[in-house]
Amino acid sequence: MTIALVPPAEPAAPEDGRLTRRFAELKTAGRGGLVTFVTAGDPDHDTCLALLQALPGAGADLIELGMPFTDPMADGPAIQAASLRALKSGARMTRTLDLVRAFRAGDRATPLILMGYFNPIYRYGSERFIEDAAAAGVDGVIVVDLPPEEDEELCLPALESGLSFIRLTTPTTDDRRLGVVLRHTGGFVYYVSITGITGAGAATEEAIAAAVQRLRRHTDLPVAVGFGIRTPDQAGAVARVADAAVVGSAIVARIAANLDAEGRATPELLDDVLGFVRALAAGVRGHL
Amino acid sequence: MPQLNTYRGGPDERGHFGLYGGRFVAETLMPLVLEVERAYRAAKADPTFKAELDYYLAHDVGRPSPLYLAERLTEELGGARIYFKRDELNHTGAHKINNCLGHVLLAKRMGKPRIIAEPGAGQHGVATATVCALFGLECKVYMGEVDIERQQPNVFRMKLLGAEVVPVKSGSRTLKDAMNEALRDWVTNVDNTYYMIGTVAGPHPYPTMVRDFQSVIGEEVRDQIMAAEGRLPDTLVACIGGGSNAMGLFHDFLDEPTVSLIGVEAAGHGIETGKHAASLAGGVPGVLHGNRTYLLQDDDGQILEGESISAGLDYPGIGPEHAWLHDIGRVRYVSATDREALEAFKRCAAAEGILPALEPAHALAHVIRISGSLPKQHLLVMNLCGRGDKDIFTVANALGVSL
Numbered sequence: 001m002t003i004a005l006v007p008p009a010e011p012a013a014p015e016d017g018r019l020t021r022r023f024a025e026l027k028t029a030g031r032g033g034l035v036t037f038v039t040a041g042d043p044d045h046d047t048c049l050a051l052l053q054a055l056p057g058a059g060a061d062l063i064e065l066g067m068p069f070t071d072p073m074a075d076g077p078a079i080q081a082a083s084l085r086a087l088k089s090g091a092r093m094t095r096t097l098d099l100v101r102a103f104r105a106g107d108r109a110t111p112l113i114l115m116g117y118f119n120p121i122y123r124y125g126s127e128r129f130i131e132d133a134a135a136a137g138v139d140g141v142i143v144v145d146l147p148p149e150e151d152e153e154l155c156l157p158a159l160e161s162g163l164s165f166i167r168l169t170t171p172t173t174d175d176r177r178l179g180v181v182l183r184h185t186g187g188f189v190y191y192v193s194i195t196g197i198t199g200a201g202a203a204t205e206e207a208i209a210a211a212v213q214r215l216r217r218h219t220d221l222p223v224a225v226g227f228g229i230r231t232p233d234q235a236g237a238v239a240r241v242a243d244a245a246v247v248g249s250a251i252v253a254r255i256a257a258n259l260d261a262e263g264r265a266t267p268e269l270l271d272d273v274l275g276f277v278r279a280l281a282a283g284v285r286g287h288l
Numbered sequence: 289m290p291q292l293n294t295y296r297g298g299p300d301e302r303g304h305f306g307l308y309g310g311r312f313v314a315e316t317l318m319p320l321v322l323e324v325e326r327a328y329r330a331a332k333a334d335p336t337f338k339a340e341l342d343y344y345l346a347h348d349v350g351r352p353s354p355l356y357l358a359e360r361l362t363e364e365l366g367g368a369r370i371y372f373k374r375d376e377l378n379h380t381g382a383h384k385i386n387n388c389l390g391h392v393l394l395a396k397r398m399g400k401p402r403i404i405a406e407p408g409a410g411q412h413g414v415a416t417a418t419v420c421a422l423f424g425l426e427c428k429v430y431m432g433e434v435d436i437e438r439q440q441p442n443v444f445r446m447k448l449l450g451a452e453v454v455p456v457k458s459g460s461r462t463l464k465d466a467m468n469e470a471l472r473d474w475v476t477n478v479d480n481t482y483y484m485i486g487t488v489a490g491p492h493p494y495p496t497m498v499r500d501f502q503s504v505i506g507e508e509v510r511d512q513i514m515a516a517e518g519r520l521p522d523t524l525v526a527c528i529g530g531g532s533n534a535m536g537l538f539h540d541f542l543d544e545p546t547v548s549l550i551g552v553e554a555a556g557h558g559i560e561t562g563k564h565a566a567s568l569a570g571g572v573p574g575v576l577h578g579n580r581t582y583l584l585q586d587d588d589g590q591i592l593e594g595e596s597i598s599a600g601l602d603y604p605g606i607g608p609e610h611a612w613l614h615d616i617g618r619v620r621y622v623s624a625t626d627r628e629a630l631e632a633f634k635r636c637a638a639a640e641g642i643l644p645a646l647e648p649a650h651a652l653a654h655v656i657r658i659s660g661s662l663p664k665q666h667l668l669v670m671n672l673c674g675r676g677d678k679d680i681f682t683v684a685n686a687l688g689v690s691l
Contacts, residue, residue, distance in 0.1 A: 068590075069589075069590065070459060070590045070591045071459065071464060071465075071468050071576060071577075071591050072468075073314065073468045073471045073472065073475075073577070074314045074316070074471075074472070074475060076472075077458070080458055080459075084459075087590060092588040092590075093588055093589070117575075118312060118575045119574045119575045119576055119583070119585065119589045119591070120588060120589035120590065121589070122574055122575055122580075122589065123572075123574060123585065123587065123588065123589030124588075124589065144314050145312040145313055145314055145575065145578070146312065147311060147312075147313060147314075147315055147318045149302060149310075149311050149318070150310055150311065150312055167315070168314065168315045168316075169315060170314075170315050170316040171316075172315075172316050172317075172318075172319045172320065172478050173315060173318075173319065174319065177318075177319060181315060192315070192316060195316055195475060195476060195477075195478045196316075196472075196475060196476040197472045197475060197476065200476065
């Protein structure tokens with residue numbers, strides 16, 4: 001029996017590793033994953049943390065956490081409202097990172113990515129954001145309004161610190177542009193299945209399958225598909241053709257449906273939202 | 289090739305004016321923005337585009353607008369010779385139509401049958417609805433609920449012109465939210481829609497395009513003041529919301545070292561109260577609506593609402609070229625409060641027989657402030673960029689008069 005004299009070293013970039021490991025596990029399991037989106041601090045800090053901590057148990061394979069912003073240009077009414085609820089309850093960047101730290105203290109395996117708009121990051125300080133996010137246990141970031149044309153702002157420094165920069169590709173991203181968009185993308189590629197805002201109409205399964213095929217010709221990264229996925233059936237259908245299905249507005253709408261007249265979480269909120277996540281998880285596992 | 293020793297060489301090929309500008313948009317929009325840029329570059333190089341634009345500016349808008357010596361005001365204030373550039377006499381009553389005509393001709397070249405826009409005061413909406421009617425294009429105007437309430441006459445005019453006016457109920461229900469909603473529309477209707485931005489903001493190439501379309505104002509002023517006075521003006525003054533009328537007036541004079549340029553932001557209840565719309569005086573650089581510029585925001589990067597009696601000035605940002613001109617000191621930016629603008633409004637009516645819009649009333653407030661201390665031979669040109677008919681209800685309300 002050999003006794004290790006030193007504990008095994010942590011991988012150089014454990015945050016980056018979590019995304020890669022999770023997609024490898026999903027591949028072994030032979031299914032697509034479920035990415036669940038909630039907005040940090042919605043409807044309040046403590047409820048949001050309780051939700052985050054319970055999401056993996058309910059079947060979320062990856063967690064996408066929205067950074068609240070007053071002017072979410074690419075989001076539909078459900079996520080706009082979530083942002084405003086969160087801000088009203090005192091959410092801010094430092095609190096968002098607190099949530100990540102608290103989540104990470106109890107879960108070393110589930111990848112967590114932050115999603116949002118550039119201004120709150122810019123105001124926080126791009127360098128400081130990258131450092132603090134990586135230290136808190138963030139695995140990747142999606143910044144909606146930072147196209148490759150503005151890579152120097154955040155993407156390149158983020159890559160240096162081992163944080164994946166996950167890029168959105170859309171139906172308007174043609175083959176020529178795809179190369180530019182994918183160049184510094186890491187972790188996975190997020191395919192926005194419709195031209196539109198979050199929570200709007202859904203693309204057909206055939207269109208999604210074709211788009212994923214096209215992306216796979218350009219990249220070996222896993223492909224997650226989001227926008228317009230609202231039901232376990234839809235999540236299941238997407239998970240069959242892509243590496244993961246992202247559900248956001250439908251979950252956030254469940255949160256909104258479980259608030260009292262003053263906008264406070266009701267005692268049923270956690271059970272109801274987690275029940276929905278369990279149904280989505282059954283969908284991606286083909287257990288409908 | 290970057291031109292040295294000029295303030296007129298910007299932006300760079302990626303749309304940056306120094307630190308400001310750029311293209312901060314979602315990937316869905318990026319190909320569209322690049323398409324607009326390509327189309328605009330081609331149009332700019334095509335003499336028929338300019339000829340067509342000039343034709344409509346002359347025969348539909350009524351350009352050139354007069355350069356008018358405000359004699360009684362000059363006499364009352366006892367200082368500089370005050371000229372008004374009368375862009376309020378344009379068809380539709382403001383400078384906004386200069387820009388909309390440029391856009392609509394471009395949209396036509398690009399084969400886009402559907403136009404969206406996001407007015408604050410509604411002058412841009414009226415101008416958009418007008419050019420869409422002129423060219424038979426579908427027109428959808430996003431306007432904040434709050435702005436709809438205070439700009440009822442303009443809203444009705446837009447509807448008469450065939451536009452669909454969509455009340456925006458999200459966020460603060462003013463211009464910034466209307467802009468968010470227009471961007472959401474554009475992201476949804478990517479194939480057939482042209483976004484007609486009303487000010488020198490948004491992703492590149494919009495700040496440059498809008499500036500170019502509005503530069504006719506300053507170019508005319510140059511010719512007109514040379515004809516009237518035989519020399520260049522000493523001072524140019526314009527109000528600033530997003531800053532399109534100011535950019536249009538200033539641009540031709542940026543490289544004239546003897547011409548001082550003054551932009552007047554809306555100070556609302558006063559900068560010190562925090563209730564204002566002066567992005568330069570009270571904001572810090574940030575990124576919103578596709579460009580980096582000075583923004584009213586809190587220390588978490590959340591956007592604050594601008595506040596001003598003038599619906600056209602209460603945008604929480606400012607065009608990126610202004611942000612740059614501010615930093616390098618080529619343009620001096622000051623502010624005027626609601627109260628000062630109202631006083632200027634009344635004074636202009638009484639002394640000159642002109643009801644100015646509340647937006648240029650801010651510029652006039654500053655003219656009134658400085659004019660008396662300037663020598664009599666000092667030539668001052670102020671852009672009277674809009675007429676005040678649309679504001680009479682707001683003014684009545686502020687003066688405690690019920691109509």
